[in-house]
Structure formats: structure tokens, C-alpha cells
Amino acid sequence: MLDAVINTHHHGDHTGGNGIFKAAARTIVAQANVPRFQLAAAERAGTVEKQVFADQTFPEVWRRELGDEIVTAQYHGPAHTGGDVIVHFERANVVHMGDLVFNRLYPVIDRPGGASIRHWITVLEEAAVNYPADAIYVFGHGNPKFGVTGERGDLLAFRDYLAALLAQVEKEIAAGKPKDQIVALENLPGFADYHLPRPNRLGSNLGVAYDELTDKAG
């Protein structure tokens, strides 16, 4: 029996295993906003009957001693979604970032699911200070060349991408460009590791940045 399964956020590629784990784990844990985002996404996709939700939620911090490990899941505010947690395995010195880091990859930014690019930047900067410098960091997604584990510097590298994304869109808005021209950019200059032929997620990232900066509803 597993002590606990922790959902880092509500997305299906991170909660789709709940149905299998439910029978094998004492509890499924998630930040308090996760079940409603999970339900809303399932309603849009028509998959409500397949959803298995966390049976234990918390607003900010969940901390347990499990066997010889101390596990802390902490919510730092809206970022990739409105319910991301960072999971710290203290004794192993491992920090799981969930989807707060896409390692050298254009990310998913889920504005209908509560995302905030501005606050995501803050969360990464706080995490780079609050968690150990020598920890192994685990990322929800990664460019195959860079992988899904790394170090503190990778958090700041991804922070730089998000900051450049906002700066790019701010600049274009100030120049009077309409949204359809702003989102047409093929790849973000200065971020060669992220570059892919279209279709890639940059257009969607630019669109979310535009909506956030102009405060349009997702």
C-alpha cells in the first residue's frame, strides 16, 4: 500500500492515474483548487464520469513524515495553473516541480485553469531561493536533449523564458500590433533551445500573454 499519491496539479497527464492509484494508495492529495479545475476541464472534455478526484486537499501546505522520509507539498499561488504544488522530499533532497518547469520547451499555460504568467515568474524565483541549492529538481516535461531532471539554474532559465515572453508581447502591444499579428511569431528570439518548426506552442503562449496583459478573460 502506498502512503499517498500527490497530484501536482489538475491536468489529465498528471491525474489520469488516480483511478489506478486509488486502490493502491491510502490517500490522494491535491491543493484545494485542483478538484474544481479538474471537474471543469472534464466537463469541457465530456469525461466527468472517468475522473477520480483527490480525497484530501489543503490550501497551502501539506507535510507528512512517511517512513523515513519527510514530504512537503506547498502551493505558491497561480502559475502554470491555479493549483500547482511543489513537492519536497527532504531527506532524499529531491524537489518535484510538477509542470512549473517545462525544461527548454514551450510550456502549456492554462489561463482557464487559473494560470498567471506574472506570478509564475515569482513562484520560480521564490523556489530558487527556498529549496536547497544542491537538490535534484524534477520537471513535468522536458526537451529530450535536456531531460526532466536538473538543477536550480534550470528554474531560472525557464523564468527567463516567461519573462521574455511577457516582454515580447508588451513590446508588440506598445507598438500597436493586433493580437493576430503578435501570435504569428514562429519562434522566440534568444531561446534557441526551445525552437521548433510550427506548429509549436509559442503562438498559444503569446496569446495567453496578450490576454493576461490586456486582462481579457481566458
Ligand SMILES: [Zn+2]
Ligand atoms: Zn500541466
